[in-house]
Amino acid sequence: MPDFTVCVTGVYEVLRAVLEHDHKLDQAANPHSTTPYKQTRELFVGGQSLGGWVAAATCLRFGSTVQITQEEVEDPYKPTINGGVFLCPLLAVVPGSRPS
16 A cells, blocks of 8 residues: 555545435435435544554544535535544554564
8 A cells, every 4th residue: 555544535435425325314214305414423433553543544634623625515425523532553663663
């Protein structure tokens, strides 16, 4: 993998797909509803080790207090991430532990 930020974007896209799926289920249950989509579930991102880094980076990049682009504002399925759980996240590699 040339760039680990691909994982961060991947997590975001999965969250977005979950919200889109929620909306489709709501529409199937209420086919005559014309109300715009609004996120109803809370979303938390979690991971450990490298997954902890991905989870932390996802929260930092797409968290609710981060400035977003105009494209993201117009996306009705833009996830609002409510928090993260990180277990032993890989945030740094000690230089002395790297192989020669």
